[in-house]
Every structure is written in structure tokens, then in C-alpha cells.
Amino acid sequence: MKHYYKIFTLTLLLALSTQLSFSQEVNSNRWSFEAGLSAVDLYPVGENAPQGEYFDEFLNLNDHYNLGFYVGATRSLTKNLSISARGTVNEISKWGDLGQADESVLVDNLKYYGLDGMINYSFGQGKLQPFIAVGGGYTWIEEGPFNTFSSTSNSLVGAGTANGSVGVKYWVSDNFGVNLQTTYKHSFEDYLPKHWNHNLGIVYKLAKDEQNGVETKTPEKNNSRWSFETGLSAVDVYPVGENAPQGDYFDEFVNLNDHWNFGFYVGVTRSLTDNLSITAKGSLNELSKWGDLGSADESVLVDNLKYYGLDGMVNYSFGKGRLQPFIAVGGGYTWIEEGPFNTFSTKEGTDNLVGAGTANGSVGVKYWINDRLGVNLQTTYKHSFEDYLPKHFDHNLGLVYKIGNGKEKVSNDRDGDTVPNEFDLCPDTFGLVSLGGCPDTDGDGVTDKDDLCPEVRGLVEFGGCPDTDGDGFPDNKDNCPKVKGTDNGCPVKVVEPAPVVTVVPAVVGQRKVYFNYDSSKLDENAKSILDEIAANIIADKSNFDISIQGHADSRGSNDYNYKLSLVRAQAIKDYLTSKNIANSLISISGKGETEPVAPNNTEAGRAANRRVELTINITAK
Template sequence: MKNLSRLFFVAVLLISFSTTNAQDQNNPWAITLGVNAVDFYPVGEDTPQGDYFDEYFNVEDHWNIMPSLSMISVSRYLSDGFTLNVTGSINRIDKFGTNFDPVTGEETTNKVDDLTYYGLDGSVSYSFMKLINSNSVDPYLGVGGGYTWVDDIGAGTLNGTLGLKYWFNEKLGIVAQSTYKHAFEDYLPTHFQHSVGLTLKFGGTDTDGDGIYDQDDACPEEAGLEIFNGCPDSDNDGIQDSKDDCPNTAGLAEFNGCPDGDGDGVMDKDDKCPTVAGLKSLMGCPDADGDGVADGDDNCPNESGPAANNGCPWPDTDGDGVLDKDDKCPNEAGTAANNGCPEVKPTEEVMNTLNEYSRSILFQSGKATFQKQTDQVLQAMVAIFKEYPQANFSIEGHTDSDGSRTMNQALSERRANAVRDYLIANGINADRLTAQGFGEDNPIANNKTRAGKKENRRVEVKLKN
């Protein structure tokens, strides 16, 4: 029966060793070097050993300690907080319980000749480190067995362990533990073995040698950077290769790692002129004269012209503003309305056009100052006035019925004069222009509706005889 129990114990140890490769975590291995103390006293047996935990901390009377390295332990992390441990220890036994004098009632330490002590133990422990949410304090419990010899007499033991580790950093820590060893044989006393030592973790796998263990390495077979979880950035532009459209050429994040050598906002691979800053609309090529024709395709790169004429301006021989290609009188200054031919007075059609422009003039609310977008409309009116240098015009201002009649009258006059002043400032002879305000007196739509009021707020141009 005794041999059967020993075989069972050895079988348990062998099964435990066979599972050590089941998991692979960062620094799965650890080695611990330290000293141990053996105490045969407080283990619940008759004198000279005493009751359980009786004088448990009586180091001087009961603990057997070698003043040198006397314990080595190798452990392998399994999974989910479980660790396999194998420990070897050596000691000298010269204290074995207590002598009791029934006459005097005195107790003295039971001294024995120096006995040799050897222990080989294996256990599986569970760490409570994650449970208490700690990065340094690591309490644990363990259960296992081993074989202990005292002066060449040996027996198997069933062991229970309580321990505490404190990690100074990711790899180095200090450990203290107490193990209860219950012997399978009567001739080996049950006892406690305490130990303290330094422990060092090691053995993480780093296939690509980039300093990041495979478990935490998103690219375990390709050396990379910690900031990218072990993945590479070949061109060192701060964008990992897997997200870099140009992984071998340093570039910008806004272009997914591709370069823009001329800094024009068009990345080089899409830039028809990659060495010269240009426009996005022209695929990165410049347009010096701003005519919408890239300089490389522009026959007149410094003079604005249409694409239809290869970037060169159309000629206007008579200078009347009507290009020769559209001018029916190219050698005689005329008007655009008359296809480049001279005209004395504007036609009804021209006056209608002029009033379409004038009615679209926009003023600041309640003021006689123009809104910015009105400038283009006023310039168009200036062009028509210049086409008829002999004609005179009246500028008339009108308002809706909101507000007082007096205020509306004054506002209409100011707006009419504002238009006249603009035309004069842009080259129209003041003698040809008059300005007059009519306030709210001449509505052309219903002032009771928003749309009607909008139509009534207007400037009109009349041809004077």
C-alpha cells in the first residue's frame, strides 16, 4: 500500500510536468533563489512536536536555518493565474521540538545531532494578483507534493502552501512562503518549511527580435515598433506599413503616408507636376495667369486667355470690348448689344437688360450700402452705360411700405444716389445721370406679401430724352 501511494504521487508530478507547455505568456518562466527554515514543532503531534501553530513564530527555539543559499525553485506559468513550481531545498536539523520536565514544568528545545535535510517538491499555485487588482502585490495558495529525506530516511509528502510575492518591476521580485508538509510515512515527521528568496521571471518569446513579446506583437514575425504594437514603419513617417499607401517612401498622414514633394496639397503619385507647386484643379500643375489653363499647356502663360485659344486672349482690334471673333464691326468701336457695331441709343431690349441688373442690386438691410455680391451686377451696368456715351439716364429708388413714409422716402433717395455715385466713380459722366427717390409711392406688387415687398424694394433705370 505504501509503494502504491508513492507511485501515485510520482504519477501526479509527471502529469503536471507534461502540461507545462500548454500555455505561453510573457515571461512564463521564473527562478527563485533563497533560504529555507524547517520547523518540526507546531504540527499537531505529540511532544516533542506540539499542537498546530503552537509557537509558530518561535524562530529561536524551533526553526532550523542554514546561513547560506539553501533553496532553489523553478516555476512555469500555466494559465488563468495557475503556475507549476518545482523546488529543491537543503538544510541542517539540530532543533526537533521541545523537552518537557514534568517536575519543574520547564520546556527546553530538544537538541539533536546535525541531521541532513533534503527536499524535492512540486506544486500548482494560484495567484490572487488579478483578483485584488494589483500590479505588485501577489498573494497565492498552492497544493502539491514531494519527497523529503532526513538523514537518508525519506518519504513522500502532501503539501499545502501560502505565499506572498512582491514585484519590484516586470521581472524581479521577492517571495516569502510557508509550506505544510504532511508525510505519507510514520517515520518521517510532519513539519513546516518556510522560505524567502529573490525571484526572476524570464523566457518570453520574441520571434522577430523587436523587443515585443509575440503575445503582444500584432506582427510577430516582422520587427516593428512598440507604438504600433510591434508592426513596422519602413519609411519612418509615423504611419505603420499596413495603413501606409506608400510604405517605402516617407509621406504625410493626410495622404495615408504618401508624399507631397512640392507641398501643393496634391500627393506626388497624382501630381502631374510633382516638383512645382500647383493647383488641385489642374492636378498639381501651376497656372501663372489664372486663366484655368495649366502653364504647360498655355501658349500665353503670363497672359490670361481661354482654353479654346490655348490660354491666349482673343484680340479686340477696335477696343470696344467685343472680341474680334464676335465683333461684326471689328475695326469700328461699337456695343456688345449691337454685336460690336456702334449704336446711338439703347434699344428697349438693352433697357430691359439694364433694369434686370438694377433690380438685382442688393443693399445692406435698412442702409444704402451695397452687399458684396452686388459689385458684379454694378460692373455689368457700367459696361452698358459706356456703350451709349451720348445717352442720359435717370436712376430711381423705391421701397416697400414697411416703416414710416418719411424714412422710406429718405432711404429710396439715398439708394438711388448710391447707385449714381458708383457709376460716376467707375467712369460714367455725372452730367448723364440723375437720381431720384420715390419711397413707397410706386409699388409694382402687393405690399401685404413678403414676395411683393421684395419686388417693391428696387432700383430702376429710365432713359431720358
Template structure:
């Protein structure tokens, strides 16, 4: 029987190695170093052993673990998800199921063909596998052959490094070697990939394995570094653009030189590569007013706009009175709610010197924006209201709010807004819009508002 088990072990190893494929695979070799645990309890035997998988994870009572590196394995990828692994392991046995035994030596030499289920689970990092094989195990220096079945999983933390966790059932062919489970965990290191041209891309994945190239092009070169691989580049030695199949555009305007009417000056595609300084759609060479926007129908010069409202006289129903496009060039009688909201958003940002009705310098831009809106509605009348927070006496706040409201009115009048269209009044601290007990609330209450008068 002993010779039979040895013969079976040798046969399994020879079969496994004979199926090794010499094809070039990325990192076909791997070495795993780790620790193992031997458990003779859950194997379907009578006491001191137990039923199949009974107390399978009873580490403290049943597992024999050597507190050092105790397993080393060498693996070779075969093909189509199959891998052959040869494993050597050592241990010390002092637990035989529920019984204690003398400190017995344990040596194992095993071969296994496993099949990866990584594609089935659809992961690039989680690699479960099933394996079958055989081996020879020595217990207290007496050996016997085993038939092995393995379930394991690898967690690849990088392209070449992973954690390997597995459990193997070993069925012995001799009575003096009990059936048992051997569990192991280790770190796996893959190696052995071939990269003929040294470009960092393995030959198996390299479309140009004998010519150094770039990963983005599956290992094929881009000699002029223009982002277009040489095989698809009409000008492989001169940097160009993808839209021109790698050929250049001298002035960089997006128009290929052969189609560019102004090849030495950057221009627009719509104008065959010629420039349009004023952006009116008329090429500078054909534009009588190259620095002033105008229609092609007027040779690039603008149509007149007498009232300056942005609506050309030819389209303006009120050419001598500034208006809006929505009203065909005529002025709007009253601003919309949206316009009033914009006007008040400016008014609330007017900044006064502390305790005074004089403006801070940075407020001038805000006031000018308000003037522009008032001018858009020359027939509308407005009320300027001043408000303060509750700090200080009520009479002082009333007077300050009145002066500030009138200061805004005076500014508007000084900048072209008719005085009879504007009134100003202060309301002191009477109409807060926020809590005067907080700093943020007081800041909101110090404000100027603009109301539309009926």
C-alpha cells in the first residue's frame, strides 16, 4: 500500500507538470509564503475525531499551528484559467481531534491544478478558485500519499502582490495517516512576464512587442509625440493634430494649412482660417471697419444707432429715444419685478462711512449700475428708502437713515436722473428685515431700498 501511495503521488506531479503551457503569459509564475494549520477533527470519523465540517472553525481546540513561516508554494499559470501549484509545508501536531498527542512532526509536499473563478465573479481583485491534486505527507517521519481537494481565494492588492487564503482536504491512502484539513494563509508574489521591447507593456498585451511604445496605444510608438500612433499618423515625424490625421496646422487656428487662406495668421474656421478682429463675421481683409463690428451687408461697418440703446435705427421703432429690445427699441414704461429685484440687490450693497451719509469709494460702481437701470425707464418714478439697525437712539437712527436716502437721491440726480422722478425718506429702525440681536441681522437691517411709485 505504501508503494501504491507513493506511485500515485509521483503520477499526479508528472501529469500536472506535463500540462504546463510554455506560452508567454503576463507574470505566469508566483511564489506564496505563509503559515498553515492542520485540523484532523471534522473529517467524518469517530471520536476523538468528528463529523464532516463539524466545528470546522474551532481554532483553539483543534487546529495545529506552527507560529512561524510554515508554507511555501510555487505556481505556474497553464492556460484558460488553470494553474499548477507545488507546495511544501511543515507543522507540529499536538492536537488529534479532541485528543492530545505527543509533539509529532508534520511535513507535506503537494501538487495541485486549480481553476480560477475570477472571470465568473467579474472582479479584477477577488480571485476565488477550486483545486484538485495529490501529495505525500509525513507524520512523525512516516509518509503516505493523499488525494487533495482545495477551495481558496486570492485578494490581489496590486498587479503582482496578493493575499492567498485556502483550505485543503487531504484524504490519506494509509491508515496510519489520518484524513485531515490543512488551512493556509500567505502572501503571493507574481513574476515572470516578458517585455521584449522594454516599454513596460508585456508582450502578450503589446500590439508592437518588438518596438517600444506607449500604453495608451497598446505598446505601439508615437514618434512625434502628438498623441497619434505612427501607424495612423499621416505625418509620423512632425507633430500635428488628430483631426488632420497627425499633420500640422502652422498658425494653430484649427484649419489645416492646405485649406487656410491665411496660413501665417491665426483665424477662424468659418472664414477659412482668416482673422476677424471685431468678431462681426467679416474677415479683416474684406472688412471696411476691421476694428468696429458691423454686418456683412454694410461691408463690416455698423448700422447707426442714434439713441444708443443697442437697437439699430433700421429696427428701432423709437430711434430717437433709448428703449429695450423687448419693446422694439422703445422705452419700457415700468420696470419688471425682476428688474426691481436687481435694482434692490445693488441698493442693499451700498456702503456708507460709519455713522455718516457719505459713500465709501468702492460703492461708486454699484451706484453707476443703478444709474444705468434708472435710465432704461425714463418714465418711471422711484422712492428711495433708508433703514438702520437698532444700535443707538431712535432719533439718531431716524436722522441718519433720512440723510443716507437723500444722499443716494442726490447721487442719482447728479448723474442724469431727473429730480422729479425721485423721492427720498428715512425710516430709521422701524422696519427691520432681520434680527437686530445678531451681528448678521443688524448688517442686513442697515440698508437702502428702492420702491416703484405708482
């Protein structure tokens, strides 16, 4: 049965090629393209050491993942079914382990190439789309110490594979998404190891050319100022004008096999004018090739030294068409792990990262496939400010995605919001497509024409008005918008008779102050009463003493309500003393819930019981 994989793989690839020839069909959004990071893992595949059991250390990136890159194309057949083709390039330096703690069995950067075809079935039609896939392909791995089967050294050995995948795609927009996928590749030949291939990439879906038989309008000039990119980074420390194992400037400049170390990069660019822009970029790599010592076809190898770079550039592009050459200058900071040809620190141990600033110069070209998607080819010379960090080149090949804000040119759209007049609920006011072409100034989901509070963010159930105190009365109808209450948004008022004062032989007066539920805070009404009491006593200049008695309603425990009533009485005393009433003339006590003046089974009754009673004894002169 081993020959059947060839028929199966060729059938998939032939079907994909046939579909490609009909790529100009009406519904051209059936095509999507992707590129990103590939991680090949030969360890958790159910084999003997140095490989391991199925799914053992499945997410051990440090010891087992070999990073490379992949590109792919997908053709949708139905809403859920699609076929895809993918190519992968990698180098295998981590094979497995022999049980030693945190030790990975290393091999000498064995070349890896894969071509695969898959049939995919996705679940759901929203932004998040999980999927499964089955298929086959052909994979080549360079022979090494654990996969030596031929008599030819450094030869590539290939075999067919049966593939199974699970993954998920998340669509950031109608055209732009992210793919996370893991694929198990089972070889049909013993000499090619079984392995896993994990992918993380960016997906771009071609837009429809037509909708319902009506040709869409061509967008105006894309005024986007932001673009994002990701792709392959190749670091070369050789042709930089240094002594062996490095070489002269531009010597063997494009010798990918001997000198280029492959990793990946991500970047973001902000356009300032039609020609001027600024870019920030991050690079991640591992250096295994340092240079040569003059031996034919021999590269001086180092042990996968970690490389990290952060760079900022100012770019100037020539031309405004699809092909845009550019130059760039800038600087950044680069870290390279110490190795046999760059050991400069006195720090003990291994894996020491050494970093320094660099001055950068670039030349490159961008080609725009359409208004949003392009390809960037760029080479950057990075000159270190410190001797301990080697000068080097960083070559980039990546996909660029531009965030568009150009508006679709529609002849019957007076306000220019892309909603045709006949469907625009606000045809003369620029608005949001999601709200039928009407604006929403405060962003609360209620259009301005229907919003009772159009400049203040509010709640849909209150016609776009807020309810600051959360009492169920919107602010525009709340008589006390900052105080929670049930009487048109205000706390229930307790009406009490005027105080009765006996004049002879002494004046005895009683006043009451009320509190909100579970509170000892004085409101404005309470302060007004206390201000009046203090002013009258001071003006009268009679002998007096004040007895303050706190109370609470029945909600809560007896002990809690007693303490709360005492705190309320203390709050009254503190306020009076702040108005120059002597502390020694004021006494306080708490009664808790023991002396209600009204039933506690109604809100009005409970409000009446949340009180402090002030008894004022004034002795006549």
C-alpha cells in the first residue's frame, strides 16, 4: 500500500492546481494565502530514545522545537470545506533527549523541506473557526546521526507522509486572520522519522470581485498610515570586513547555505507622508553559521547562539505604484549569546547574552499585490557600537498588511459613509455602517437622532442617558442624580413636626437628623439642621447641654445596629464640635433598633427609624 500515498498526494496537488486555473470566478474570495512560523518536533512520536512517547513534553519549545517558516494557499469549496497546499523550510538542530535534565540531543542543522496537501473542515462561520484536516505530502530531511540510511553523506532523504491536523483560525477582519495549527506527519518509510509540525501564521483572504451579480465600486486611494509585516529573517555575520572566520565586505553575500541563519521577524510601519515613514521591528533567530576558514564548501559552525534584535528605522520610498524601492536609516539594540568567536564577558556560566547598540542602514523594495497586501524584500547592515558585538547583515523577506481607511466611492452616498442614500437612515450625516449610516457621538450604541443624551455615554434602556447612582432613574429624570433613592431618584423624606420647646423654667428642644441605609454620613439636609442648631445656641449665649441618641432600623444584627447607632451619634457630635460647640457639653448614646418610631416593614418606616435625636436643654438666665 505504500505507493498509494503518491497517488493521494498527487491527486490533492493536481486538484489544487486545477482550481488555481479558475481563480477568476465570480466569487474570488474563495482563495486565501498564509505565511508564518513553523516548528518541527521529532520527539513525542512514540519511538525509542532519543525520541519519546506520544505527546511527551508536547509543548517543550526550548528542548524540542525547531523553528522555520512556511507558506500556504487555501481554496474554499463550500462554507465549511476547503483544500490547501503548503510548503515548509526548516533546519533540525534538536532531535530529542536521553533523559538528562534539561538537556536536548542536538544534531548539526539538518535541512528540512516539506510539501503537503490537506482537506480541511471548519466548524462555524464567525470570527473564530476551529477546524480539522487530513491529507498527505512529501518530506525531506538531511541525514544525521539518528537518521543515517544511505551511503552518501549530507544527503537528503525523502518519503511520503499521511497527515492529520487540528487548528483554529481567528479572523481579525473580513480579509485578515491568524492561523494556529498542529499537524502529525506519519512517514510511510522507516528511514524518515515521524514528527509534528506546528504552525502559527497570518492569513489573507482575497476579497470578492462581485456581489450578487453587481460589480462593487473600486475604492479610492487607500489613505492608510499603518501597516504590519512578518516573515523570514536571515542573519549573516560573515561579509562584514573582519578577520577569519569572518570575511571581507560583501564576500559571498548571497551564500545562503554556508552563512545565512534563518529566523523570523515582525514589524509595524507608520506613514508620515507619501514617501516618508518610520518602522519598528523585532527579530528572533539562532546563529549556527559564523563564517569559514577557506575550506571548500565548509562553514564554521557554532552551537545555536540566541539572537534578538529591536530596531527603529526612518524610510524613504521612491514611487507610488505597486513597486516601491526604498532606503532606510536608523538604529537599534541587538543581543547575541556568547560563543567561541564572540566570548567577551567575564560572567561565569554559559548562555550569556551580550547586547549593544547598532547603527543601521537598509535598502529594499516593496511590491503591493493589491491595496492592502504586499511583499517586502530588504537587507540591513547593522554596525555595532561595541567591539564585543559583531557587525552583521539582517536580510528580510515578509508579507505586509496595510490597514485601510479609504472610503468606497459610491455615487449615491451624499455623506460619504459608504451607506447608499436609499439605505441610509441619516443620509446627510456621516455615520456608522453598523447603525444604518447614523452617527453615535457618545458611542453608547444609540444613534444621535434617538439618543436623549447624545453627548453623554449612557444605557440603551434609558434612551442613551446614564444612571450615575444606579437607582433606576436616568440622570435626566433623577432629582438627585448622585444620591441613590426611590422618591424620583431621591431618598425618602421624613416629615416631622416642629420642635416643642418649654420656656420656663428651662428650654427643652428636640431635633432629629436622618441617615441613608447602612450609613453614618451626613447629607446636606442633616448639615443644614445642625448648622441652624449651632447658630441659635451660640447666638442665645444661654447655659445649655445637648444629649445625642442614635438609632437604626431593624435590618442587620442587634450588635451591628447598636454600633451603627453609636457611630451616627458620634458623627453628629463631631460636626457640632467643629461649629465651636464645646465637647464637654455634649453626651452621646446608642439605642440600636430597640426604640423604633415606626414599623420596620415599609421603606418609609425604616427611613424614620434611621435617625439621631438631639435633646437640647437650655437653662434660662
